Amino acid sequence: MxxxxxxxxxxxxxxxxxxxxxxxxxxxxxxxxxxxxLALAGGRTPFPAYRALAxxxxxxxxxxxxxxxERCVPHDHAACNLRGLREAMAxxxxxxxxxxxxxxxxxDASQAAARAMLAHHPDAFDVVVLGMGEDGHTASLFPGAxxxxxxxxxxxxDGAVRVDPDPLPPEAPFARISLTASRLLHARxxxxxxxxxxxxxxxxxxxxDADPRRHPVAAILHAPSATVHVxxxx
Ligand SMILES: O=C(O)[C@H](O)[C@@H](O)[C@H](O)[C@H](O)COP(=O)(O)O
Numbered sequence: 333m334x335x336x337x338x339x340x341x342x343x344x345x346x347x348x349x350x351x352x353x354x355x356x357x358x359x360x361x362x363x364x365x366x367x368x369x370l371a372l373a374g375g376r377t378p379f380p381a382y383r384a385l386a387x388x389x390x391x392x393x394x395x396x397x398x399x400x401x402e403r404c405v406p407h408d409h410a411a412c413n414l415r416g417l418r419e420a421m422a423x424x425x426x427x428x429x430x431x432x433x434x435x436x437x438x439x440d441a442s443q444a445a446a447r448a449m450l451a452h453h454p455d456a457f458d459v460v461v462l463g464m465g466e467d468g469h470t471a472s473l474f475p476g477a478x479x480x481x482x483x484x485x486x487x488x489x490d491g492a493v494r495v496d497p498d499p500l501p502p503e504a505p506f507a508r509i510s511l512t513a514s515r516l517l518h519a520r521x522x523x524x525x526x527x528x529x530x531x532x533x534x535x536x537x538x539x540x541d542a543d544p545r546r547h548p549v550a551a552i553l554h555a556p557s558a559t560v561h562v563x564x565x566x
Pocket of ligand 1: 401463464465469472
């Protein structure tokens, strides 16, 4: 397990640093491999960084991004992460955004579609941006979800799984499609971005307790092969 802590004065400074890191990693990928592949968390924390990144001077025609997880809702639904990403990154002319769900958000059809899409993108992500909830979830790897063990299984190669959070989060009471822990860890740069003291306390618990069934984010933090860059601000 290895993690590098990046403390920031406030959420705005965190967003600036995150945007700079994303830009740097994308530029490196374009120079070294001629393309870049990103997996980007939903939620509120990273979106200012996505907007700043979209305004930068990358050759977006060679960049592909996808959500780390998606709510099983129609693509025009307000809770759709892809919709939010599309809006935040509207300035990134030529960016390819890959969906994890079908247009209607049907959970089982979406799981199959996500797996088929990922089969066409087998390369390591150049950057994965993750958030964390106060229950220790990351992406849509929710504690207590019936599919959590499957989503954490390092032997899985299908890359995406339907997750039915139990209980359903009141702010987003939907089934999800989540990239699996092993697919999220198949990455050159892994960033976990969180703010506030409550989440800091949960992070400390997850760092101290490697059992991902209590805090699924521990599956990322304690992965033997990964170095996780934790960006935190009060
Ligand atoms: O689909 C989502 O919402 C995210 O992937 C989810 O895992 C998010 O990163 C955390 O819930 C933190 O969200 P905030 O950044 O809004 O606190």
